[in-house]
Amino acid sequence: MRTIKVNLGKRSYKIIVGTDILKELPKYISALGIGKDAYIITNKFLRIKYGKKMEEALKKSGFSVRFKLVPDTETSKSFNMVNVVLNDIAGYDKRKQIFIISFGGGVIGDLSGIVASIYKRGIPYIQVPTTLLAQVDSSIGGKTAVDLNQGKNLVGTFYQPRLVLSDVELLRTLDLRQLKAGLAEVIKYGIIKDKQLFSYLENHFLDILERKTPAFTFIVRRCSSIKAGIVEKDEKEEKGLRTILNFGHTLGHAIEAAGGFRGYNHGEAVALGILCAALISKKLGMLSDESLLRIESLIRAVGLPRKIIPRNRFLFDEGLQSCGKKLTLSGILKAYYHDKKFKNARNRFVLIQGIGKTKIVEDIPLRIIKEVLRRRI
Ligand SMILES: NC(=O)c1ccc[n+]([C@@H]2O[C@H](COP(=O)([O-])OP(=O)(O)OC[C@H]3O[C@@H](n4cnc5c(N)ncnc54)[C@H](O)[C@@H]3O)[C@@H](O)[C@H]2O)c1
Ligand SMILES: [Zn+2]
Structure with missing residues (x-):
């Protein structure tokens, strides 16, 4: 396992890269002290394949867990989806200390980032990228985005995650x-x-x-x-x-x-x-x-x-x-x-x-x- 630091003053964070490290996610989140209620944005496949493991590990460490499933296509990077997710979080957020976990590829990462950056003017979020593209690129750097009909990524914010955890084992189920x-x-x-x-x-x-x-x-x-x-x-x-x-x-x-x-x-x-x-x-x-x-x-x-x-x-x-x-x-x-x-x-x-x-x-x-x-x- 290797840690890479992104040095950005108060917005600094670690990128953890390793094999079979998903189970260690709660340990890293606890160390950050960013909240107790994990709101995990993911898709159906990832929820079925890895969700249980993640949920059990988080609950064991005292976190509450809520999954929000979104379609796994580029259409999820839309204002419509931002609206759907924000309303879901707001409905769920009763005396909670919510932080977001983006569990997916670049689409889910960009969507989660923009939601985290604007809900209550910003709540913490963590990137757990599951595609090669997301592990090497989109999960790092804090660019969040949604698309408009006129073009891709036309609306977005800069909002850094608090942690990136890249488990290369997740790439095994990725299609060629x-x-x-x-x-x-x-x-x-x-x-x-x-x-x-x-x-x-x-x-x-x-x-x-x-x-x-x-x-x-x-x-x-x-x-x-x-x-x-x-x-x-x-x-x-x-x-x-x-x-x-x-x-x-x-x-x-x-x-x-x-x-x-x-x-x-x-x-x-x-x-x-x-x-x-x-x-x-x-x-x-x-x-x-x-x-x-x-x-x-x-x-x-x-x-x-x-x-x-x-x-x-x-x-x-x-x-x-x-x-x-x-x-x-x-x-x-x-x-x-x-x-x-x-x-x-x-x-x-x-x-x-x-x-x-x-x-x-x-x-x-x-x-x-x-x-x-x-x-x-
Ligand atoms: N924010 C940034 O800095 C940045 C940088 C580069 C790209 N992007 C954005 O990232 C998006 C592309 O990301 P992507 O290529 O990850 O696409 P994606 O998020 O659409 O994922 C591709 C497909 O892989 C599936 N998948 C994800 N993880 C899987 C796994 N572990 N096993 C099996 N299937 C899995 C998804 O369900 C989806 O069908 C684009 O919207 C692009 O604009 C953002
Ligand atoms: Zn790119």
Whole structure:
């Protein structure tokens, strides 16, 4: 087990990464002294699979437990769901000392965070992330969000959790598609900040896909440390440092949104966005052919998408999935214009000068963006 500290003065907290550590959650919560009544936001599957274990452990340590089940799709990141959950908490909150436990992937994490940040102007919350993406990324850093029809994550707050507990054992039940989606973010960390991590992924991606514990622990720790380090330096994305975490996300978000959030999932869209950003970097003469090839090869090896399939029908291990909206260049561009990464009406991209080296570039000509997207469609 390893502890990583996120140093943010009064808002500092620990990230605990380990194997089979869910049972230790009550111990860590007791040490924080944040309340006695655990309000756990999760979904049906996780409740059935792990809920009993969690409930028993918490009750044994004197906590009261209430589960709130929400649908496990992106639709849970909505004002409607925030309203439903807030009303449920308020109905339950009679002489209680409530704190929230977010037990799920990034969707449940973002929803729980926003609810915790606004209920009674803020109550404590804990992240127990259950997807690879949530363990390496969304559970750390305090960005909370809901989506609007016009775009993803358009409404949110900065509100740090009091603890992140990442039990890599939970990743065993994750389906392969979700595991690969999380790997897209891990690849992102390697590209923006950590050459060694990138090489590790090139050599060990099969260990990760085969769910080997040492590989899981290695990547979750490494990425958690990188994210913690960036968040510490630029908690509210004011200094331009945290911005590098958006690598691959400008066009990635547009692809995700243009598919109506029912086509490519976040990680898959990010993989496509990473390829687009790398190609833009190459076109601007910032990135070598060799680095571009390494990035493309790793994404291919892991089995993440490299081409935007307009009428998405994916064959994944859970069966054939279809997407509501047809992806077109104009649809992606429309979603891209709604992105909040525009600054003073100028676009803003995180690009790379090599693996491990980023540069923020503004005002990329639309012609280049179109060319790059066309190469992917
Ligand atoms: N706040 C941030 O800083 C931040 C960063 C990155 C991404 N995000 C957000 O995170 C969301 C994506 O998160 P995600 O990829 O975790 O998706 P998700 O939360 O939708 O989870 C993916 C799927 O995995 C299932 N699942 C979760 N844990 C499981 C487990 N242990 N075993 C089996 N199935 C499990 C879920 O039920 C769901 O169907 C997006 O909304 C994105 O915007 C936020
Ligand atoms: Zn992301």
